[in-house]
Amino acid sequence: MLGALSVEPMSGYAIRQAITETLGHFWSESFGQIYPTLARLEAEGLVRRDAAGQTSGSTFRLTAAGRRRLVHLLREPIPAAPPRNGTLLRLFFGGLLGPKECTEVVHEVRDAARRRLDQLTAIHAEVAAEARDDVGARYRLMTVSSGLHAARASLAWAEETLDALREMDAVDR
């Protein structure tokens, strides 16, 4: 949230939008998280609320202390969440389902990877164009590239695995 506000001042609602739209590939926050946090950040003096005169809603902007805090937070590692990949868990016990049903599972992975690849390829082109003038865009480009690498890996794995499943199915009968 501090990061979002470092780009430009905005409402809590807009922060949520910015996060889902721009960071959606690797981060997420819900309203139930955003508003209480915003209140806390205000109390800590890290953001300031411009209570709008007549229009509804308020605009939050980063204070100097907020910016310092953001930089400080970016310096230290963010603890990784424990791994949880439902697809792999299902596949691990695939012997209980058989090749047919596993094929469906991997099929969905492949399709999702393809969609993601298309999306990210488009975004990559956009951000790459921005990156010529805007230094910040070069860093954003790295995160897009990470998604691209991951999507390509996912796609390659899915295709390899579908081949293996086809072979197992052929031997079965």
Next chain:
Amino acid sequence: MLGALSVEPMSGYAIRQAITETLGHFWSESFGQIYPTLARLEAEGLVRRDAAGQTSGSTFRLTAAGRRRLVHLLREPIPAAPPRNGTLLRLFFGGLLGPKECTEVVHEVRDAARRRLDQLTAIHAEVAAEARDDVGARYRLMTVSSGLHAARASLAWAEETLDALREMDAVDR
């Protein structure tokens, strides 16, 4: 947990071990989760507890209903956790840190990817050998392969990104 018990009957402690050791690359469970769940599964008649005579601890085994339930659970998709990649988040706002500090961050990603690649390569060889006789091992191999693809992608991205950061650092000065 039902999956672990489908391989062979074991204690709650051993379930935890099996999960961290064997599924560690894509799944995790803590004791605080395991024991209450085990009690619930017992109440639902999905597992049976062989209260050992003199030795401490008990052995849990899957009942017929438990096996049916496992197959049923494997059939339906496991909801994906919302994405949270701390490294990418930090890099996205990399402009606030500069190329030097970002290099450290990506460096760690690269090293972690290399270690993982080595680990998984060894495991892959092992499981591939088992897969000749054991059909179940073929499914397990797929999950290892997924990890390999992901690790290679992570490594390739890290190296590409380190190059980009080197260039940005060179231009900076």
Next chain:
DNA sequence: CCGAGCATGTAACACGTTACATGATTGC
């Protein structure tokens, strides 16, 4: 006998989501 590992369990806590409630604004 003692330390390491096996084994079970609970309580407190943190985190995050979903759903709900409420109202303003804007474009058609």
Next chain:
DNA sequence: GCAATCATGTAACGTGTTACATGCTCGG
């Protein structure tokens, strides 16, 4: 005027982790 969207907030709920408490067992 009405629907969609902007906007803020809270309460309930579920989930999962950490830390703690407790005791057994086995090898050296």
